Amino acid sequence: MHRFTATFGPFTVASLLLVACTPLDNPSDVFHAPDASSRRDAGNGGGGEPNDARVIVSAGGVQGGLGGANAGGRDVRGSGGTPGGTPPVRRTDGSPGDAGCFDPHGLRDSGCYLCPATDVVGLENACSSAVCTRFDDRSRLSRLTASGDLPPLPSTSGSGGTGGSAGATGSGGTSGAGGTEAVPGAGGAAGSAGKAGTGANAGGAANGGAGGAGGRVACDSLKSRGQVLYVTGSSAAKPFLQQIASQIASQNAFIVYTSTGSCVGVDAIVNGTRMTTGPAPAPAASATYWESSDTTGVDCDLPAAGVVADLGISDVFAQSCGGFELTSLDAAQVRDAHGAIQTMTFVVPQNSRFSEISAQAAYFVFGFGADGGVLDGPNGTAIWNDETQLHKRSASSGTQTMLAAAIGVPPASWRGTPHSTSDDVAKAIRAAALSKDTADRALGILAADYIDSQNLRAEIRVLAFQDTSQRCAVFPDSTATSHDKQNVRDGHYPIWSPLHLLYKLDELGNPVNPSTRQTLLDIIGYLSGTKQLPNGVALIDVYAQNGLIPECAMHVTRTKDGGNILAREPAAPCSCLFEAKATGMTACKACRVQGDCGPGETCSLGYCERQAGS
Numbered sequence: 001m002h003r004f005t006a007t008f009g010p011f012t013v014a015s016l017l018l019v020a021c022t023p024l025d026n027p028s029d030v031f032h033a034p035d036a037s038s039r040r041d042a043g044n045g046g047g048g049e050p051n052d053a054r055v056i057v058s059a060g061g062v063q064g065g066l067g068g069a070n071a072g073g074r075d076v077r078g079s080g081g082t083p084g085g086t087p088p089v090r091r092t093d094g095s096p097g098d099a100g101c102f103d104p105h106g107l108r109d110s111g112c113y114l115c116p117a118t119d120v121v122g123l124e125n126a127c128s129s130a131v132c133t134r135f136d137d138r139s140r141l142s143r144l145t146a147s148g149d150l151p152p153l154p155s156t157s158g159s160g161g162t163g164g165s166a167g168a169t170g171s172g173g174t175s176g177a178g179g180t181e182a183v184p185g186a187g188g189a190a191g192s193a194g195k196a197g198t199g200a201n202a203g204g205a206a207n208g209g210a211g212g213a214g215g216r217v218a219c220d221s222l223k224s225r226g227q228v229l230y231v232t233g234s235s236a237a238k239p240f241l242q243q244i245a246s247q248i249a250s251q252n253a254f255i256v257y258t259s260t261g262s263c264v265g266v267d268a269i270v271n272g273t274r275m276t277t278g279p280a281p282a283p284a285a286s287a288t289y290w291e292s293s294d295t296t297g298v299d300c301d302l303p304a305a306g307v308v309a310d311l312g313i314s315d316v317f318a319q320s321c322g323g324f325e326l327t328s329l330d331a332a333q334v335r336d337a338h339g340a341i342q343t344m345t346f347v348v349p350q351n352s353r354f355s356e357i358s359a360q361a362a363y364f365v366f367g368f369g370a371d372g373g374v375l376d377g378p379n380g381t382a383i384w385n386d387e388t389q390l391h392k393r394s395a396s397s398g399t400q401t402m403l404a405a406a407i408g409v410p411p412a413s414w415r416g417t418p419h420s421t422s423d424d425v426a427k428a429i430r431a432a433a434l435s436k437d438t439a440d441r442a443l444g445i446l447a448a449d450y451i452d453s454q455n456l457r458a459e460i461r462v463l464a465f466q467d468t469s470q471r472c473a474v475f476p477d478s479t480a481t482s483h484d485k486q487n488v489r490d491g492h493y494p495i496w497s498p499l500h501l502l503y504k505l506d507e508l509g510n511p512v513n514p515s516t517r518q519t520l521l522d523i524i525g526y527l528s529g530t531k532q533l534p535n536g537v538a539l540i541d542v543y544a545q546n547g548l549i550p551e552c553a554m555h556v557t558r559t560k561d562g563g564n565i566l567a568r569e570p571a572a573p574c575s576c577l578f579e580a581k582a583t584g585m586t587a588c589k590a591c592r593v594q595g596d597c598g599p600g601e602t603c604s605l606g607y608c609e610r611q612a613g614s
Helices: 120-124 219-224 235-251 262-270 359-371 398-407 422-432 436-441 448-453 517-528 539-545 575-583
Strands: 055-057 075-077 227-233 253-259 287-289 298-301 311-314 334-349 356-358 390-392 443-447 460-462 464-466 496-504 601-604 607-610
Touching (some): 219 227, 219 253, 227 517, 235 253, 235 539, 262 398, 262 496, 311 517, 334 398, 334 422, 356 359, 422 436, 422 448, 422 460, 496 517, 539 575, 575 607
Parallel strands (some): 055 075, 390 443
Antiparallel strands (some): 253 287, 287 298, 311 496, 334 443, 334 460, 334 496, 601 607
């Protein structure tokens, strides 16, 4: 069987030691939404933000000067560069190069760099045999300024959210009293600071209240059967928590989980905000626990006063969440351990005629909505301008927050139709496929692992994404149909972040709750892939089949969402093992001892992996 293999020529990456617990993030690394004052003309060097080599390009290519990015500042360029042209021959760190550094025919004739990459520009534009297709910003973005820059986002009035419909009447349990009728969702209060328009983000309840509890079990009743660990935050971790919970239940330990959104998980640990359940405005209608892997879990109710979370799970860095931009996790005595790498995507129905999007196009679509002015081609018709077919999440969603950092539209300012869950977004995208007209108007956001774990590729298409400094758009995988996550792992696809496992520390650096301390550390080990599950299954197998990437398979790293990407190599790489698990094959040579591998290779987890600098 033929196997797709990427070729990088002399392209190499620098070494960065990977440790089991990722160091705490620099509190000065915060997300800054772009504004008109931060943009400069093509070719200008940037003073910009220190320690951030990310380049924001309004409509031009990488022909403009690289002074700003290479000096460590944020270089924001206009439309002066021609993406198809040949840039000055310079290495990606700004030093003079030679004629062999740039291949004008690489990346499907978009041009690519062959020299060692030291920043996001070089990594995203490094030569590769992956599929690459250009989104022509200059001809397809009609709202660019006369100088080719992105205009500021429109101001919003921040009207209150629309109240939800009445919840259903709760049915009685076998021994409990019948549930009372739920209170209808309340209308939204006035939006704060003009950030949110209508919808859930402005404070209104998007959905009706939950039905009565009936005879549902109380979560704290599990204490009579053993240890209880409380977890809240991202919905992305739910399938893996179920895998873990169903095994440790046999050891009389129970995970009680609420799927509340990434930033709720951050708040629960950093601020100690208690987990609660019930009708809106409670963040979750009920909690869930598992006793076996073949069930969807058992719903339970938390005490009215709430409980303190042992573990908060977030798709994004804490500083990406509203109100936490300047948070120092170190000062708050919070540890951020990393789990698998998650990839976020823009999606359309499979029968849509569109296959790629750029960061600038997404800026207009979700920042301007009906007035986005994105065209289907030069002098073409407007596309993605029906806000009823723009399917977003909420400001607390990790998916939306991570994509917001990539396109420069703050998560609370997105236009479109809000959805509470990924399930709802997927349902809306699938419904749009019922007619060709709505299929072409629909655009949504989903995590790649959600699509893969739900086997939705036949119905939902992930769009290739072209970043602000990129010469063409790429998929998270090397092709639209592969499962190798090659472009995420080597730095071509930029919308990703590790799953963040947050927990509070005591003065000695241990988890604060001594009664659940070891169970918590075990669960973090399971989720990070550093510890085998009790049944001996390694989560790398589960990750590989569900669109997630263990950190040991990554050749790049970052310290904030939407920030610079840096080349790195882990101390114990698993890239070859991941490829074998995810695709069923790998070009890597199998090994048992180091002597089985050649120069520049190291025997790791049964395969000869390339060494840093090789």
